[in-house]
Amino acid sequence: MTTRVWDYLPEYEAERHDILDAVETVFTSGRLVLGASVRGFEEEFAAYHGVGHCVGVDNGTNAIKLGLQALDVGPGDEVITVSNTAAPTVVAIDATGATPVFVDVRADDFLMDTAHVADAITERTRCLVPVHLYGQCVDMAPLRELADRHGLAVLEDCAQAHGARQGEILAGTSGDAAAFSFYPTKVLGAYGDGGAVITSDASVAGRLARLRYYGMEDRYYTLETPAHNSRLDEVQAEILRRKLTRLDTYIAGRRAVARRYADGLADTELALPRTAPGNDHVYYVYVVRHPRRDDIIERLKAYDIHLNISYPWPVHTMTGFAHLGYATGSLPVTEALAGEIFSLPMYPALPHDLQDKVIHALREVLSTL
Incomplete structure (x- = not known):
């Protein structure tokens, strides 16, 4: 699937x-x-x-x-x-x-x-x-x-x-x-x-x-x-x-998926999402970080897993906003993240078997890098 x-x-x-x-x-x-x-x-x-x-x-x-x-x-x-x-x-x-x-943004969250x-x-x-x-x-x-x-x-x-x-x-x-x-x-x-x-x-x-x-x-x-x-x-x-009326239930479901990812990927080289002090995260997306992001995404296609990047092009680097005059390196954290972050499947109804499939495939791919 x-x-x-x-x-x-x-x-x-x-x-x-x-x-x-x-x-x-x-x-x-x-x-x-x-x-x-x-x-x-x-x-x-x-x-x-x-x-x-x-x-x-x-x-x-x-x-x-x-x-x-x-x-x-x-x-x-x-x-x-x-x-x-x-x-x-x-x-x-x-x-x-x-x-x-x-x-700029913070590197940890x-x-x-x-x-x-x-x-x-x-x-x-x-x-x-x-x-x-x-x-x-x-x-x-x-x-x-x-x-x-x-x-x-x-x-x-x-x-x-x-x-x-x-x-x-x-x-x-x-x-x-x-x-x-x-x-x-x-x-x-x-x-x-x-x-x-x-x-x-x-x-x-x-x-x-x-x-x-x-x-x-x-x-x-x-x-x-x-x-x-x-x-x-x-x-x-x-x-x-x-x-x-079901919003809190949706949030609970997303947090449950996030916990499974955190448990299944805790000992890998992926940088997992960090919740800022005092925050309650609702995991709209589950964004991880790795310096070989593009290799990982490409290799996961062999497992029929197709992932997104949120976001690969910072807005200040887009042609339509070139007139604002932001040079490369002007927002160093933002620019570094754009080359390393990617999103794992995340929605409340995500079946356990698909979560396990993603965890297993990621662990295999990471072990071969």
């Missing part, structure tokens, strides 16, 4: 009745756009996080973009983030007209190195965007202190960290707002695209609601700043409502 990093079919088989019932609920509701399912999901997702507001949007990229715009980020501003992230984080910043500014952020702040800095990468949280306390001292906004990128905690604090609840993706692979994934922004600020939530709906206060009434259609789909919202 071909083994890949993600497969939704086992989960769908287990939850098929509920997923199809969600579709039926929407199709028989009499309202297919911005109806009871979107409203219900927004209320329930906000309640899960203990915040006042959630605004559903069409995808995670627009969640970041609209979140920034609702925080008054735009042309001429600078936004500090990391290059070791999925490109949409930076694409969304660029789409506002702001300039992305990168700081791959998260934003907050010690570098102060030096990156200029008079044009408007917002900090920490990326809660791979399933665990950036250290938010120093970022919040910096933001408060310099009058900056904080938008948390939580696309990979649904349900992750730092101590008792949930990812997404330390900033002024937080953006989520519900792409199918996510810890809380839809059956298509989806996203949301949460906030405790009613004025930010109001701007978000207008920005996702052409800039309209109400139907057919356009504000001074026109926007686009970025609405969360009603069917996806109803599916997400059902799946939200």
